[in-house]
Amino acid sequence: MSESESFQPDRRLDQPLQFKSGQQMKNRFMLAPLTNSQSHADGRLSDEEFHWLTMRAKGQFGLTMTCAAHVQAVGQGFPGQLGIFGDEHLEGHRRLARAIKDEDSIAVVQLYHAGMRSPKELIGEPPVCPSEDAETGSRALSLAEVHQLRDDFIAGAVRSQQAGYDGVEIHGAHGYIVCQFLSPETNQRDDEYGGSLENRQRLLMEIAAGIRSQCGADFLLGVRVSPERFGMQLQEVLDTCQLLIDRDLVDFLDISLWDSFKLPAEEEHQEQSLLDYFAQLQRGQVMLTVAGRIRTAAECRAVIASDVDFVTIGRAAILHHDFPKKVLQNPDFEPIANPVSRDHLLAEGLSPVFVDYMNSWKGFVAED
Numbered sequence: 001m002s003e004s005e006s007f008q009p010d011r012r013l014d015q016p017l018q019f020k021s022g023q024q025m026k027n028r029f030m031l032a033p034l035t036n037s038q039s040h041a042d043g044r045l046s047d048e049e050f051h052w053l054t055m056r057a058k059g060q061f062g063l064t065m066t067c068a069a070h071v072q073a074v075g076q077g078f079p080g081q082l083g084i085f086g087d088e089h090l091e092g093h094r095r096l097a098r099a100i101k102d103e104d105s106i107a108v109v110q111l112y113h114a115g116m117r118s119p120k121e122l123i124g125e126p127p128v129c130p131s132e133d134a135e136t137g138s139r140a141l142s143l144a145e146v147h148q149l150r151d152d153f154i155a156g157a158v159r160s161q162q163a164g165y166d167g168v169e170i171h172g173a174h175g176y177i178v179c180q181f182l183s184p185e186t187n188q189r190d191d192e193y194g195g196s197l198e199n200r201q202r203l204l205m206e207i208a209a210g211i212r213s214q215c216g217a218d219f220l221l222g223v224r225v226s227p228e229r230f231g232m233q234l235q236e237v238l239d240t241c242q243l244l245i246d247r248d249l250v251d252f253l254d255i256s257l258w259d260s261f262k263l264p265a266e267e268e269h270q271e272q273s274l275l276d277y278f279a280q281l282q283r284g285q286v287m288l289t290v291a292g293r294i295r296t297a298a299e300c301r302a303v304i305a306s307d308v309d310f311v312t313i314g315r316a317a318i319l320h321h322d323f324p325k326k327v328l329q330n331p332d333f334e335p336i337a338n339p340v341s342r343d344h345l346l347a348e349g350l351s352p353v354f355v356d357y358m359n360s361w362k363g364f365v366a367e368d
Contacts, residue, residue: 013300014328017062017310019251020285021220023106023166025062028304029324030254032291032314033065033110033169033224035078036354043070043083045092048351053096055349057103059322062310064105066096068112068171071156072149074123075113075177080353084109084156093163101166108220109160110169111153115177116186130181131188146193149177150203154210157219167220170207173256175230178204182240185231201240208249224254227274228265235269238277245286253278254312257292260303279307297326297333318358321348339366 017025031053038049049067057064069084070076076083083089093109100107116129116138128145129138141149157168172178180186181203187194193202204223211221223244227237244250255278263270269277275290291312294303300311316323316335326333336344342365345355359365 013304013311013324017287019220019287021167021251022218023220025106025310026104027060027062027324027328028310029061029300029327030063030289030310030312031056031061031065031317032312033067033171034314034318035067035081035357036350037078037080037357038351038354039080039082039092041080043073043076043081043085043089045082045089045096046080048353049082050092050096050099052349052351052354054099054103055321056317057100057105057107059317059320060324060328061105061313061317062324063108064100064103065108065110065169068110068176069156070112070114071152072113074125074128075115075118076123077112077114077117077119077176079122084111084159085152087159090159090163093160093165097160097164097166101164106167106220107165108167108169108222109156109163109165110171110224111156111160112171113149113153113177115180117176129177130186130194133186140189143191143193146203150206150210153207154214157211157221158214161215161219167222167251168211168215169222169224169254170204170211171224172204173224173226178207179226179230179232182225182236183231184233184236197236197239201243204240205243205247205249208244209247212249220251221249222252222254223250224256226256226258227277228258234264234266234274234277238281241278241281245281245283250286252287252289252309253281253283255288255290256312257290260290260292260294260299262292275303275306275308295335297331300327301331315364318345318350319348338364340364341366342368 013028039046069082097107116136118127127138132140227234287309289310289312319335
């Protein structure tokens with residue numbers, strides 16, 4: 001019996017998955033929300049970003065997620081970022097959501113705000129943060145501005161629903177603004193949004209509860225979090241995930257692990273892998289996905305075998321628009337080795353701007 005045949009039928013990569021909100025993934029592959037810098041300066045969808053994302057839906061990703069889409073103009077984190085902060089974005093999002101769903105892929109927007117990681121030269125003013133931060137020149141949000149931030153995340157979800165998407169994911173990872181509130185390192189507030197873990201969780205919980213209230217239980221809702229880095233402590237991240245589950249605020253958790261197979265950095269937690277800690281959450285009907293160096297068919301199977309419901313694919317999806325199809329057809333599939341040629345990436349649906357961005361990743365693009 002082969003490795004893939006030894007799995008339980010409902011754990012196989014080609015099996016559908018039903019979320020408690022009602023949506024069904026046709027397989028166990030999600031496209032990671034990937035920065036690509038391809039859209040217009042005002043946040044409107046470009047043809048290039050439309051092509052990149054719909055090509056992945058055609059490549060058989062069961063869930064296709066947009067790049068991080070900012071919910072406030074001052075929350076922009078990179079040039080050419082897709083926006084969701086105004087009704088002027090609706091036309092492009094309607095077009096994109098419809099095209100993704102036409103390929104039998106679940107269409108999801110990732111809701112985002114860069115906070116102190118918004119470049120001043122990009123947004124035209126000092127970035128904002130839970131607390132003043134001298135290193136980035138960020139100013140602290142007032143209490144009224146925290147409430148507005150919460151409401152703008154919720155409004156982004158409502159706008160996504162109006163555009164026809166199946167759901168949204170709240171970006172609470174990678175040191176962006178929700179993560180900045182969660183982190184005791186960047187959150188030095190002395191009001192109800194700072195101090196204790198309960199207070200630092202408050203913004204995320206209020207955003208999720210507001211989306212649930214405004215969009216309904218049949219609108220797919222996920223949250224992305226990441227342990228380690230940016231002052232995040234493993235046990236606090238686990239407790240935050242469990243609270244989201246216990247309050248019935250999410251349909252899935254998206255854990256960005258940097259490396260899905262590594263041990264925790266914190267010495268007191270090194271008796272098992274980071275992945276195993278999250279797989280052991282008391283999840284009920286909440287689905288779990290992880291991202292982090294999942295490249296080969298064998299690695300996809302290993303993650304699914306670790307009691308993870310579906311895999312999130314980033315770099316391998318850049319290299320192969322039809323990564324799920326290739327994995328399902330070949331149990332020994334491995335992606336093309338880096339560095340790859342610009343022509344290869346252009347053929348895989350990346351625009352020249354996106355290829356230039358990928359060239360900033362060491363060793364990803366071959367020198368001309």
